[in-house]
Amino acid sequence: MIPTVEDKSVAPISKLFLPPAALADAVFAGILRDTRGCTLSDADRLNHFPASPLVSVSFVIEGGLRILPEGCDVAVAHQLPEIDRLSLTPPQASPTTSWSDGPVYAISVGLFPDAWEGLSEEAQGGPVPAFLEAAIGGYAQGLPADAAWAQFCAVLMAERSKSRPSAVGWTGGPWLSGWSRSLMHRAALAGPGRSLRAMERRIKRWSGQSRQTLAFHAAIDRLHQISVAEKDAPLAAIAVDAGFADQSHMGRAVRRATGFSPAKLNRMIETQEAFWCYRLLGERF
Structure with a gap:
């Protein structure tokens, strides 16, 4: 039980989505976060993520998210601009923290950089290629999360079929x-x-x-x-x-x-709502 959630009647939803086998060499996983209907403190609305070698596609379906600079206090987070509804984040060499000033419903998808680079030429033309709008359309239309994820994967597989063949030797996996x-x-x-x-x-x-x-x-x-x-x-x-x-x-x-140090991080994974991503991915140190 995470003791910092103030309203126990509605708990935040965190869900992990894995890709189908045909897409496992391109997509690592999707993580969904839904805090609608929850009463959370400012600290509970933080979202801590580790450094990552993946490209991340994020779609904020409802609410808004802000990226906090390192060392930024939650008290001044209100003054930061919200990220775009649909955004693309390159691999991150350091940990990242985001924050929402109210309920948020969002999904982030981690993709292997070489697979992303190998997508159709359209993907190379700008920060967010147009086909992603179709891929995340199910979320925008209010489909159930499982159905919206299936639509995302179907669109991405169709896009990959038009691109260069995937590399031989990597078929995907949990690590x-x-x-x-x-x-x-x-x-x-x-x-x-x-x-x-x-x-x-x-x-x-x-x-x-x-x-x-x-x-x-x-x-x-x-x-x-x-x-x-x-x-x-x-x-x-x-x-x-x-x-x-x-x-x-x-x-x-x-x-x-x-x-964070291993001891402090493990303690916060066990006790702080803001470390939900580590719990979802089963990460311990």
């Missing part, structure tokens, strides 16, 4: 580290140049990120997996099993990805 390894393997084998420099240029072109950044996200992903599998193990042992030099190294990486 970002699998995609990262696949991308680096492709980069190492693709084209005439197989030097480290050539590989890094391909990784940057396909993902918009450096090899080191992808390796960092893969390490955090492995930490999630091991933390779940070895939840009763000492933190020092988990750190070593996850590939970090020691517990301090792991702590610095978690702070870079989330803004």
Whole structure:
């Protein structure tokens, strides 16, 4: 139970949507948030997200959201502009926090950057390609969330059928580290140049990120997996099993990805409404 929600009669809804198998190499997941009918404090209307190597498509169906700069106090969040109803966010090297000044109904979809880059030429013409309007149409029309998600996936699959073939070797999966390894393997084998420099240029072109950044996200992903599998193990042992030099190294990486130490973050995941995304994705540190 999250004790900071003031009105227990209506709890916020957080829902995870996974793509069909045919789209799993392009879409990681969709996360839906619905606080309509809930009475929440200003702090409860914060939404904390970790750093991510994914491209994110966000659609605010009802209400409004504001992106808070690092260190911004909730007290001044009212003065910030709301993001566009439909927005596209590139991979984020640092954690992100959004805030709503009232009820909000929104969905964000994480896509693998190389799949996004490989969509039709229309996708390359502007920040938000026109086909996304059709993809999110079910939400705008008030369809039930499951039906609206099915429509989103159907439109995206149709769009992908007109684009370049997807890369061989990655069929999707629940862990970002699998995609990262696949991308680096492709980069190492693709084209005439197989030097480290050539590989890094391909990784940057396909993902918009450096090899080191992808390796960092893969390490955090492995930490999630091991933390779940070895939840009763000492933190020092988990750190070593996850590939970090020691517990301090792991702590610095978690702070870079989330803004918090592992101990503080785990405590807030368990007790604070604003960390609903971590709970939804089953992330623990």
